[in-house]
Amino acid sequence: MQEKMEKNVILLAIATLITISIGGLVQLVPLYALDSTIEEVEGMRPYSPLELAGRNIYVREGCYLCHSQMIRPFRDEIERYGKYSLAAESMYDHPFQWGSKRTGPDVARVGGKYSNDWHTAHMINPRSVVPESIMPGYPFMATTELSYDDAAEHLKTLSIVGVPYTSEQVASAVADVKAQATGEGDVDAMLARYPKAAVGDFDGNPDKLTELDAMIAYLQMLGRLVDYTNYKPEMDYR
Amino acid sequence: MAEPEKDALSGRETTGHEWDGLKELNTPLPRWWLWVLYATIVWAVAYTVVYPAWPTLSGYTKGMIDYSSRGELAKNLAAVKQSRSSWINRFEESSVSEIAADNDLLTYAMAGGRAVFAENCAPCHAAAGSGSVGYPSLADDDWLWGGKVDDIYTSIRYGIRSDHDDARVSDMPAFGADELLNAQQVADVTAHVMSLSGGSAANAAGATVFEDECAACHGEDGTGNRELGAPNLADAIWLNGSGVDAVNAQVKNPKHGVMPAWVDRLDDVSVKQVSVYVHSLGGGQ
Missing domain, CATH: 1.10.760.10 (Cytochrome c-like domain)
Known part of the structure; x- marks a missing residue:
């Protein structure tokens, strides 16, 4: 048996694959099957179409290469970044943005920490507000118009992998992008669909709906969705 | 099976494999190495008994010592709070103006406030609160919303034009953009x-x-x-x-600066410390 395996590369490859798969499956499958993996929390909702557009830019620009979105349950982390991240907070992430590379700070709870003006200045030239920063500038985002004709398609795609977007949310996706980024149109309906969404012109240029608007809308939401008023952390000790 | 072949020179058994006339000795693994391997296996099994490990139909085994990383964190935080309690209680009981007037508390607040400021305030107000265009300097005696330590405390807690209900808000009209003036x-x-x-x-x-x-x-x-x-x-x-x-x-077309409310982000002791720190930067009244 061993001799056959050693001398037949295809058999060896198949056997290796099976062995590694067992190791992987034993570790991963229970996490998908267990109810306790994702905490039950109030307030988590799928991303608004504008936030999602910002998230797509975040992924496109590779922000995750330097910024994680996961605050670990350690004292040094929570004293700097705030409450530790819950699994529930990334349950609508495809793909998740956890990461272990922190050239820059964790951004899991950056929402509301800075003003929109600050984010605008910081994205265009980080050194203008944080002199010691080594983050590259992204000035083109402030001038590039956001392409959002396909906003509904993004929502549909995510619903295929289990994000619970309603048909109403898909139908109003394009209108919701405009409402959130300009404060015009049916903002109340948008906020009913996406509670706590930050509304308004984000990048200080109301004439143009730019990629920077989407990016800041996304950043200002991060870490603010879960309602902790009735949350009992000791129920989710793990 | 054929009898294992013995190597004439060393007297050891060979594996029976032969490549171009070269044969491989079948030297047994060192005894100490084997024992270490067995020990790690026993360790691994024991570990899964002591710590959370195995999935079950409705959950997972919690282990004998009821360990959880979040639980450990809570214990860790409680221990730190306990070790600092003599200070924390005084900060909780004192108003910011009392803290600023008490030499001991002031020294403590300056150290704590500096750390809080560096992480949370310096990105806008710059190191030592020197400010920049659009972000007021905190080190001079020109204050927008008041330079008494209580005023500073209120500004930090609720923010300026933040989304908090108690935020400080003012709105200068856009005299040009809205054609109020020619x-x-x-x-x-x-x-x-x-x-x-x-x-x-x-x-x-x-x-x-x-x-x-x-x-x-x-x-x-x-x-x-x-x-x-x-x-x-x-x-x-x-x-x-x-x-x-x-x-x-x-x-x-006036710009209106926005400062976040910190009451939900930082604990009250931190807000008090950083208020006293800001008050001491040079312009406190």
Whole structure:
């Protein structure tokens, strides 16, 4: 048996694959099957179409290469970044943005920490507000118009992998992008669909709906969705 | 199976494999190495008994010592709080003005406040609160919303134009963009504002416009009103840039700075410490 395996590369490859798969499956499958993996929390909702557009830019620009979105349950982390991240907070992430590379700070709870003006200045030239920063500038985002004709398609795609977007949310996706980024149109309906969404012109240029608007809308939401008023952390000790 | 072949030179068994005339000795693994391997296997099994490990139908085994990383964190935090309790209790019981007046608490607050400031405030207000265009300096005695330590505490807790219900809010009208004043009036009032700090000659037309439109918030003499967050226009400190162009732009379509509310992000002791720290940066009143 061993001799056959050693001398037949295809058999060896198949056997290796099976062995590694067992190791992987034993570790991963229970996490998908267990109810306790994702905490039950109030307030988590799928991303608004504008936030999602910002998230797509975040992924496109590779922000995750330097910024994680996961605050670990350690004292040094929570004293700097705030409450530790819950699994529930990334349950609508495809793909998740956890990461272990922190050239820059964790951004899991950056929402509301800075003003929109600050984010605008910081994205265009980080050194203008944080002199010691080594983050590259992204000035083109402030001038590039956001392409959002396909906003509904993004929502549909995510619903295929289990994000619970309603048909109403898909139908109003394009209108919701405009409402959130300009404060015009049916903002109340948008906020009913996406509670706590930050509304308004984000990048200080109301004439143009730019990629920077989407990016800041996304950043200002991060870490603010879960309602902790009735949350009992000791129920989710793990 | 054939009898294992013995190597003539070393007297050891060979594996029976042969490559181009070379044969491989079948040397057994060192005994110590094997025992270490067995020990790690026993360790691994014991580990899954002591710590959370195996999935079950409705959950997972919690282990014998009821360990969880979040539980450990809670214990860790409680222990730290306990070890600092003599200080924390005093901070919780004292108002910010009492802290600022107490030498011991002040020293402690300066150290704690500096750390809080560096992480949370310095990105806008810059190191040591020196500020920059659009972000007020905290190290001078020109205050928008008041420089007493209680005022600073309120500003930090609820923010300026933040989304908190108790935020400090003021809204200067866009005199140019909303056509409340024509271009000439804007230019006149800009000239008058510049003259307040000695930057240009007096402008009578501008003074009239100022009295009608601006004095209600900024005061007759332009020295501002901290109740309303109206800046002092009669000094040489400019929040949104100095010079005629910057002032003109601000009259036409003013920028409104936003500061987040920190009451939900930081604990009260941290907010008190950083208030006292800011108060001490040079301009506290």
